Amino acid sequence: MLAIARRTRSSALALLIALSASAQTLSEFSGTWRVEESRSISPKAEIRPQRRGFTLVIEQTKDEVRLSFPALPTVVCKLDGSENVYVHDAGAAWTKFRTWARWDGVALTLKSITLNGWWKDSNPASVWTQDTQLEETRVFKLDPATMKLRMDTQGRDEKPFEVKYTDLLSRVF
Numbered sequence: 001m002l003a004i005a006r007r008t009r010s011s012a013l014a015l016l017i018a019l020s021a022s023a024q025t026l027s028e029f030s031g032t033w034r035v036e037e038s039r040s041i042s043p044k045a046e047i048r049p050q051r052r053g054f055t056l057v058i059e060q061t062k063d064e065v066r067l068s069f070p071a072l073p074t075v076v077c078k079l080d081g082s083e084n085v086y087v088h089d090a091g092a093a094w095t096k097f098r099t100w101a102r103w104d105g106v107a108l109t110l111k112s113i114t115l116n117g118w119w120k121d122s123n124p125a126s127v128w129t130q131d132t133q134l135e136e137t138r139v140f141k142l143d144p145a146t147m148k149l150r151m152d153t154q155g156r157d158e159k160p161f162e163v164k165y166t167d168l169l170s171r172v173f
Contacts, residue, residue, distance in 0.1 A: 027106050027142050030060045033149055033169035056151075056169060065101060065108065067138075077101035077110050087124045093117065096124040107141040132158045147171060 057068040073088040096115040
């Protein structure tokens, strides 16, 4: 009888820990966020003017997260870890996005590969890698004490141009 009670208690504790871990991974990032320039870290001065004071809109459901940066196509990632592929039609040109997302505890990691081409030269359905592709990783983590969103970004292209920066964002609404 004592062994059954211990197993029941152990099972209940394991369930509680699993539920707690599950609740932690369901951080809610939805909202409109504005970068706090004075608290952002960007070691390369040449990218600062392009990023000055931007607003990021995040829409999150249980299945996906959408990131809308100013003057850029919306980035869409599935939250189940599977690859999401979609094409943005820009008239004579196209941009293909390959995206992935995964939870790392309370942090959300988004990875993307961006490919570009001209409709007259290629069909994006047949393009999966390019010498000129841009690879980015963004890690989002919400500080529960300050309710600030930290976004760590690493990017790399073919030049090779590599960039790492950290933005601190405040929720506008």
